[in-house]
Amino acid sequence: MKATVKNGVGVFSPQGFLDGxxxxxxxxxxxxxxxxxxxxxMILVSLKKVVFFNRNGLDAFVKMFAKVKSKSRATVxxxxxxxxxxxxxxxFYKDELHFCLFQTQEIASLFASSYKxxxxxKKILLFSTDKSQSAAMAIELHDNGHNPIIxxxxxxxxxxxxxxxxxxxxxxxxxxxxxxxKVATRVTGNAIIYTVLSFLDAGIGETFxxxxxxxxxxxxxxxxxxxxxxxxxxxxxxxxxxxxxxxxAAEYNATICFVGLTFEKTPxxxxxxxxxxxxxxxxxxxxxxxxxxxxxxxxxxxVSNIKSKHVLNKVIVSELPNFIDATVSTIEMMxxxxxxxxxxxxxxxxxxxxxxxxxxxxxxxxxxxxMIILVFxxxxxxxxxxxxxxxxxxxxxxxxxxxxELVNIVGGKVKSLLFEEKINVNITLPRTYxxxxxxxxxxxxxxxxxxxxxxxxxxFIFFLTR
Amino acid sequence: xxxxxxxxxxxxxxxxxxxxxxxxxxxxxxxxxVKAAQIAKEDLALSAYLKDLVNKPIYGFRTQVSxxxxxxxxxxxxxSQQAVYNYMVTLLSPDKWxxxxxxxxxxxxxxxxxxxxxxxxxxxxxxxxKEIENAITLLPAxxxxxxxxxxxxxxxxxxxxxxxxxxxxxxxxxxxxxDLFDICEQIATKWEMDEKVxxxxxxxxxxxxxxxxxxxxxxxxxxxxxxxxxxxxNYVDAGLNDFIDxxxxxxxxxxxxxxxxxxxxx
Numbered sequence: 001m002k003a004t005v006k007n008g009v010g011v012f013s014p015q016g017f018l019d020g021x022x023x024x025x026x027x028x029x030x031x032x033x034x035x036x037x038x039x040x041x042m043i044l045v046s047l048k049k050v051v052f053f054n055r056n057g058l059d060a061f062v063k064m065f066a067k068v069k070s071k072s073r074a075t076v077x078x079x080x081x082x083x084x085x086x087x088x089x090x091x092f093y094k095d096e097l098h099f100c101l102f103q104t105q106e107i108a109s110l111f112a113s114s115y116k117x118x119x120x121x122k123k124i125l126l127f128s129t130d131k132s133q134s135a136a137m138a139i140e141l142h143d144n145g146h147n148p149i150i151x152x153x154x155x156x157x158x159x160x161x162x163x164x165x166x167x168x169x170x171x172x173x174x175x176x177x178x179x180x181x182k183v184a185t186r187v188t189g190n191a192i193i194y195t196v197l198s199f200l201d202a203g204i205g206e207t208f209x210x211x212x213x214x215x216x217x218x219x220x221x222x223x224x225x226x227x228x229x230x231x232x233x234x235x236x237x238x239x240x241x242x243x244x245x246x247x248x249a250a251e252y253n254a255t256i257c258f259v260g261l262t263f264e265k266t267p268x269x270x271x272x273x274x275x276x277x278x279x280x281x282x283x284x285x286x287x288x289x290x291x292x293x294x295x296x297x298x299x300x301x302x303v304s305n306i307k308s309k310h311v312l313n314k315v316i317v318s319e320l321p322n323f324i325d326a327t328v329s330t331i332e333m334m335x336x337x338x339x340x341x342x343x344x345x346x347x348x349x350x351x352x353x354x355x356x357x358x359x360x361x362x363x364x365x366x367x368x369x370x371m372i373i374l375v376f377x378x379x380x381x382x383x384x385x386x387x388x389x390x391x392x393x394x395x396x397x398x399x400x401x402x403x404x405e406l407v408n409i410v411g412g413k414v415k416s417l418l419f420e421e422k423i424n425v426n427i428t429l430p431r432t433y434x435x436x437x438x439x440x441x442x443x444x445x446x447x448x449x450x451x452x453x454x455x456x457x458x459x460f461i462f463f464l465t466r
Numbered sequence: 467x468x469x470x471x472x473x474x475x476x477x478x479x480x481x482x483x484x485x486x487x488x489x490x491x492x493x494x495x496x497x498x499x500v501k502a503a504q505i506a507k508e509d510l511a512l513s514a515y516l517k518d519l520v521n522k523p524i525y526g527f528r529t530q531v532s533x534x535x536x537x538x539x540x541x542x543x544x545x546s547q548q549a550v551y552n553y554m555v556t557l558l559s560p561d562k563w564x565x566x567x568x569x570x571x572x573x574x575x576x577x578x579x580x581x582x583x584x585x586x587x588x589x590x591x592x593x594x595x596k597e598i599e600n601a602i603t604l605l606p607a608x609x610x611x612x613x614x615x616x617x618x619x620x621x622x623x624x625x626x627x628x629x630x631x632x633x634x635x636x637x638x639x640x641x642x643x644x645d646l647f648d649i650c651e652q653i654a655t656k657w658e659m660d661e662k663v664x665x666x667x668x669x670x671x672x673x674x675x676x677x678x679x680x681x682x683x684x685x686x687x688x689x690x691x692x693x694x695x696x697x698x699x700n701y702v703d704a705g706l707n708d709f710i711d712x713x714x715x716x717x718x719x720x721x722x723x724x725x726x727x728x729x730x731x732x
Contacts, residue, residue, distance in 0.1 A: 001708075002624075004631050013631055015712040016693035017730070025702040049712040051693070051721055052730055333467045333622050336641055387467075387640050388630050405629040412625050 001026045003035055003043065006405070008429070009112050010040040011079075011105065012061070015049040020056025032064050036071045039209065042112045043068050046105065048080035055092040065099045073207060077101055077177060079108050086173040101175040110169065111140050111176070122146045122168040127157035128175070136176050143230070191223040191289070192216050197230045200238035213245070215365050215428065222254040223298045225288060229260035239270050243277040250278055255298045259285050313466075315368050317449070319418060320464065323372060324451055326413035327462050331455055334387045334406065339455040346449055349463045351375055354436040358400060360407040361432075361439070364414060366425035372414065373443065374407055375436065375461040383458065396434065404430040467622055468615050470642045473649060476614050483554055483657045486512070494538070494547045495596075502546065503535035515553045518574060524582045544599045545585070551603035552577045554657060558610045564617040566609065567704040576706075577606050579695045583728060587687050590727045597660035598684060604654055604667050605692060608646040611653075612709050635671065635710040646710065647671040672713030683720065690717040690724045 003010035014026050035043060045061045047053070058078075065076035077100030078089060089101060102108035110124070124146050128134045134150045141148040149167070151157035161170045192213075196204070213224070226242075246256045257280045263271055271281065280298075282288055288295065328339040351357065358381050361373040376384065378399065385402035393399065411427035418425055433439040448465030483491075486509045493502035506512055516537050521530060531537055538546045559573055568576070584602035588594075612634050616623055626632060639645040651664035662681065669676040669685020670692065676682040689712075696706045717724075725731060 002628060004627065004629060006629065011631070013708070015708055016697035018697070022697050022699045022702050025699040026707070049714055051690070051712070051714050051717070052725065054731065333619075333626070336467065336469055387626075387637065388632065390632075390636060390640055408629045409625050412628060416621070 001031055003038065003040075005038055005040055006401075007109075007112070008041040009105075009109065010035060010038050010043045010074075012043075012045045013049060014045065014047075016051060018050050018053035018057030020054070020059070023057045023060035027060050027064055032067055035064065036068055039072055039212070040074055042075045042108065044077060044079045044102070044105065044108055046080040047078055047085055050085075053085075053088075058089065058092065062093070062099065069098075075100060075111065077108070079103070079105050081173075083173060090175070097175060097177055099177045101173070101177075103171065103173045107169065107171050107174055110144060110146060110171075111137075123166070124148045124169045124171060125151060125157070125160050125167040126171040126174070127151040127154065128172070129154070130175075133175060137171065137174065140176065191225055191295075192221050193225045193227055193285075195227040195230075199232050200234040202235075202237035202241075204238050204241050208241075214248075215426065217249065217252045217254055222252065223257070223288075223295070224249065224254060225257045225259055225285070227260065227285065228258050231261055233265035234261075234270060236270075239273060242274055242279060246274070246277040246279045255280065257282055257288060257298070259283070259288065313368075315423075316370055316464065316466065319368065319421070319423065320449055322417040322421070323414055323464050324453075324462060326417055327372070327374065327410050328453065330406065330410045330413055331384055331453070331460075334384050334409075335455055337455040339453055342452040342454055342459070344449060344451045346447060348445055348447055349373070349375075349440070349443060349450055349461070349465075351436050351461065357436050358396075358403060359433040359436060359439040360400075360403045360430055361442075362407045362411040362430045363428035364411065364425040365428070367423045368418075368425060370464060370466045371443075372407070372410060373439065373448075373461075373463040373465070374403075374410070375439065375463070376403070377458070377460070380458045380460055384455075384460075400432040400434060404432050407432075467619050468638055468641055470644070472615060473638075473642055473644060476611065477649065477652050477656070480558060480653050480656055484509070487550055487554055490550055491547060494543055494550065497543055499538040499543065499546065500535055503533075503538045506538075506550070507534050512550070512553050515556065515574075516549055519549055519552065519578060522575065522578045524578050544596045545581075547596060548581055548600055548603050551600050551659070552581060552606075555603055555607050555610065558607060558614075558653070560610070560613055560617070563613055565613045565620055565623075566706055566709070568609075568613075568706075572700060572704065573606070573609075576609070576695065576701065577603070579698070580605055580691065583691055583695065584688070586727055587691065587724075590723070591684075591687070593684075595662075597662045598666065600659065601663045601666040601684070602688065602691075604650050604659065604663055605670060605688065607650045607653055608667075609706065609709070611646050611649045633708060633711040635673070645671065645673075647674065672711070672716045675716065686717045686720045687724065689713065690720065694724075694728060694730075 001012055001014065003012050043065070061078070068074055068076055079102040081089070081103065086101060086103070090097065102111070110122070124141055126134060126137050126148055127150070128137065138148040138150055151160055157172065160166065194208070242256070249256050256278065258274070259282045261281060275281070288298070324341065328341070331339045356378050357375055358378050359373060359375040361371055363371045381403050382389070382399055385399065385406055388402045388405055389398065407430045411430065415425055415427055433442070443465060446465045448463050451462040453460055453462055486505055490502050490506045493505060506516070513534055516534060517532055520527065520537050520541065527540070531540060541549060555577070556573065559570070563569060580602050584599070588599060615638070616634055623634070623637070626637070635645045635647070647668050647670070650667045654664040654667065665676055665678070665681045666684050666688060668674050669682050670688035672689040676685055693712045695701065701707065
């Protein structure tokens with residue numbers, strides 16, 4: 001059984017009956033290894049479609065949690081259960097509850113670092129009979145930009161929960177075990193923001209995802225911001241870590257910044273050392289993100305790879321048929337329509353009519369690096385995503401989310417087609433753009449191969465660049 | 467991925483029930499077990515199937531049963547009919563399974579597991595209706611249909627399911643407007659099975675409740691039974707556990723009785 005991954009959260013969805021006989025068969029050693037390699041921020045097992053389980057049935061998943069936590073430091077736990085199932089799990093593992101329990105996937109997402117700042121500012125009512133749990137949840141939710149309100153008693157909770165439209169989300173039957181300790185990462189425009197907390201010491205080397213950082217450098221990100229508002233202090237081990245990080249970033253002409261770091265408990269000499277290694281300091285995030293000139297100067301107005309100045313190279317061009325095949329076969333698979341190539345040219349991306357179009361991109365890195373971009377008229381995107389959406393919708397967020405899934409499938413196909421030719425690449429998380437302008441901001445004047453494609457006479461654009 | 471033409475092609479290739487089976491079923495229907503056995507013996511594959519089936523541990527016979535007349539005699543009219551229908555379903559199964567890790571023997575086991583447990587359920591519900599007993603035999607056809615339609619698309623299915631929790635039934639429904647259970651119903655019609663069989667099978671999908679309360683209730687039991695059986699380790703290994711979506715809410719209200727009948731959690 002494999003996890004479905006979306007927005008950095010991997011979800012296993014076993015079905016039916018879980019007992020000691022069958023649950024080890026649901027998770028093979030390869031499945032566990034694959035889960036660790038997902039490098040997700042959160043790994044959940046949904047019990048939504050499980051009608052019966054016993055402790056032996058859950059044990060295989062709990063063992064998987066332990067392995068994932070020790071290797072990747074992701075937050076792990078069960079979700080999507082009712083009252084009866086919640087109390088059964090608590091009873092089974094009362095002294096060994098080292099994982100989390102989230103009543104629903106939606107509630108889990110509030111605690112996932114990858115969701116940070118997305119749909120934030122929710123008014124959340126929460127209750128737990130364990131006061132330390134309510135406090136821990138409130139702190140996490142507050143950190144993630146929400147407004148938690150703790151009900152002190154069950155009675156108060158029931159009354160408040162019944163108030164119509166008073167809360168965006170109501171949380172109960174939720175338990176925070178050991179939360180993930182990964183450095184939270186998010187992408188804003190072309191800057192990557194890492195959130196660091198409390199005391200920075202040698203542990204930063206383990207909690208910071210260096211491979212993600214290196215891959216981001218490889219695919220052309222040039223501005224990395226450490227959100228350090230909640231850092232209390234830093235020791236010399238962390239100082240060395242950040243100095244080295246800055247030196248390696250300099251090779252790519254990338255910049256590392258700290259925002260909100262205070263030096264009350266950290267020697268001021270550390271700041272000088274870090275500045276000498278090229279790190280910049282700002283008081284507020286907006287000092288950077290809302291200053292377009294500064295962003296341009298720091299290189300965050302475009303994603304480009306300074307190490308390799310060629311727009312496209314021979315290897316990528318020779319693999320172009322694979323990229324197009326992956327796109328065409330995915331669209332054909334999703335729509336049951338024949339997709340045809342109309343024109344192809346090497347140029348800056350050209351979108352004749354920007355109105356009512358959305359786009360999605362996915363990067364790949366490894367033996368070759370680059371980025372695939374798909375631009376669709378919104379209606380056509382809906383058609384291409386019909387299989388995944390399954391219902392008529394005009395919900396633009398849902399359409400964009402589904403388009404991200406579609407481009408993820410394209411990325412997966414590219415990966416396997418290239419692998420057949422012994423070219424190893426990994427793919428990044430997909431990105432979506434609600435309009436053409438926000439796409440153009442990202443790929444500013446970058447040349448690439450543009451292929452105009454059509455299915456059922458509906459046109460869309462494939463663009464491959466570095 | 468899957469087109470309506472491919473589905474139509476599959477249904478067109480479903481053979482009508484062979485003459486020997488038709489006659490055997492007709493004799494069984496009239497309670498003429500000896501005549502039914504005489505005819506059934508003419509089909510060597512059917513004979514071999516029946517012998518293999520009744521000697522499976524789930525039937526619990528202590529000694530080897532080898533004579534067809536003996537088999538029909540032991541099974542009785544309704545179970546003999548079930549066995550013949552189960553055989554007809556195996557005629558649709560592929561020589562080599564690709565999508566699911568099954569083979570002839572494990573597919574027969576699946577049929578036997580479903581059939582034997584369905585008998586327990588019907589005994590609990592005090593239902594004594596040959597057609598309803600036969601309905602279970604069509605359920606494994608949904609597995610065969612999935613194999614036939616999706617076996618060449620394994621990579622596409624896996625890729626799709628790596629980003630979206632979508633089951634094979636939903637893929638078919640969304641792409642072609644018909645689902646696995648519609649196709650099973652069409653097979654039932656082609657084989658001239660009772661109308662009730664198709665209705666129960668449709669309800670057992672968990673996504674199409676029947677208007678008739680009795681049929682709907684049987685659909686819930688069958689849906690639960692399917693997932694109870696598909697949760698067994700060998701079927702989990704075969705990749706059958708998630709080929710369709712388990713609709714827990716649909717079947718929830720019969721779960722307590724179900725767990726009593728099948729002694730779950732004891």
